[in-house]
Amino acid sequence: MVLTASFSYGHDVIDRWKNVILTSEEPISVSRVPGEFDAIIVPTRYQATLVVDGKPFYAYLRAVSRWRLLGQNVMAGAEWTFDKNFGEGSVFDVLRPFSTGSNTRPRAYKEIPADSNIAIFAEENGKAALGGFGLEWSAGIRAGFMPGLSRDYAMSGKVAIDPRANLRLNFPETVIGGYKLEAGIYGGAGIHTKFPTMDMLYPQLQYRDKIQLNYWPVEKELRRINFLVYTIDTTPYELGPARNLKWEIGADASWNGWTASFDFFTEDMTSGFRGGSDYMRVVAKDYDETAIDKSSLTGPPSTENLPYVLDTNLVAYGLATNGSRTLKRGVEYTFTSPRIPVVNTRVTVNGAWFKTRYMNSQPEWERPSVVISGKNYPYIGLYDKNDSRMYDSFNTNFLLDTQVPSLGLIFTTSFQCVWFSGQQYEADDSRPVAYLDKDLKMHPFTDESDADGILHRMVREFSSSLLEYRSEPFYMNVNLKISKTLLREKAVASLFVNRLFTVAPDYEINGVVKRRSSTPYFGMEISFKI
Secondary structure (H helix, E strand, C coil): CEEEEEEEECCEEEEEEEEEECCCCEEECCCCCCEEEECEEECCEEEEEEEEEECEEEEEEEEEEEEEECCEEEEEEEEEEEEEECCCEEECCCCCCCCCCCCCCCCCHHHCCCEEEEEEEEEEEEEEEECCEEEEEEEEEEEEECCCCCCCCCCCCCCEEEEEEEEEEECCCEEECCEEEEEEEEEEEEEEEECCCHHHHCCCCEEEEEEEEEECCCCHHHCEEEEEEEEECCCCCCCCCEEEEEEEEEEEEEECCEEEEEEEEEEEEEEEEEEEEEEEEEEEEEECHHHCCHHHCCCCCCCCCCCEEEEEEEEEEEEEEEEEEEEEEEEEEEEECCCECCCCEEEEEEEEEEEEEEEECCCEEECCCCEECCEECCCEEEECCCCCEEEEEEEEEEEEEEEECCCCEEEEEEEEEEEEEEEEECCCCCCCCEEECCCCCEEECCHHHHHCCCHHHHCCCCCHHHHCCEEECCEEEEEEEEEEEECCCCEEEEEEEEEEEEECCCEEECCEEECCCCCCEEEEEEEECC
């Protein structure tokens, strides 16, 4: 059995001071308790300090055991990771903030729970002969979970199982031209799970400040701003891990120093992390400042007898969801030649074609950017298909590796060719499937809704030009690297120039000429071998 352990602890402190000069006094809200509170007035000049205290701790343990079972190689083990910051985070005087635009209600790092993961895994590798063919396989499974997660979370106590398997069939050896040809085909499939981060699982409690009274005359002693302070808990209790399914098939061959491989793969993640939105109903007072009799004031106005109306709003807030889908397909290829004797150069060609689609996998809310009677649009539409787009590209890299052993020199020249790259926005749903009113009641969106003048505003219109495929044509970068061995090959010094030459012709999109340019990048590096 092999045991591996690592631990790290650090203490990082950032201490800053600055003299703040504002154009005018600014009102801020610092209350951590929901309710109605008056603003704190920040002066135009003051000195501010900020200390960011971080005490990150990381631990890693891994145990692996290997043995042979029924003539096959078997491996099993477990690992544990622990990540926690015990620092105080941002520390400053909230009445004299370092920046009036920053969050005046900081949270200490130590208040964020630790990120802990446990995984148990096993793998079996074997091979067998099938006549003249050779069969190789690898099969494994990994089970992971997050211990200590509160029962309020959907993931609490649940284990993510990630199986995978790879199979390779080697063809019988064949001699061609006096050299052995080795070839085979292979395939594999597996699931990979990614757990959410602590920032996703434990977001900071949001404080929102709704202005109810805004009385700001010239006389400073008469000023008063009153806030309704409310909080929003954006903890995503229903959040689960993101799971990616990948499978691939391919073939490779080698003969007399020549090698070639071809691989086709598909990845499909239907539960990727995405910033979603939700809404809550907030009822605030809207005081009538015009009813204040300034001549009778000896101080800030009282709100006791001040007339007001109740203003109901749907307030949006963000939270992490599993509402993203990524579908990726591609082909990767590699070709390598033997070293050409006269110039001692090896040619390597590799490249890929990728096509990736991004889309939502869960319905999403969207509010039209429309103002009615001076207020935000009162309804929120729910759309099944939203934010869909596609990217594709095809590239090839040509690498020339030339060695001059007598001088200890290696010349590496690469030609990076992108034959095309493009993107396209796909048509989303124009009509919502449902909508939300100010009372947080859900209503189906019907043909009658579409005929209503106000509800019709939720029907989205898309310009056909936005859905056109936009392609960027061929361009090529030429890079050069020269390496020299020193000190009896115990050190290597290199000089490199990236984008030494660039071929990027102008191209036209919708009558507009696009000009491309690049700047060479120079550098040196040296490495030592002990």
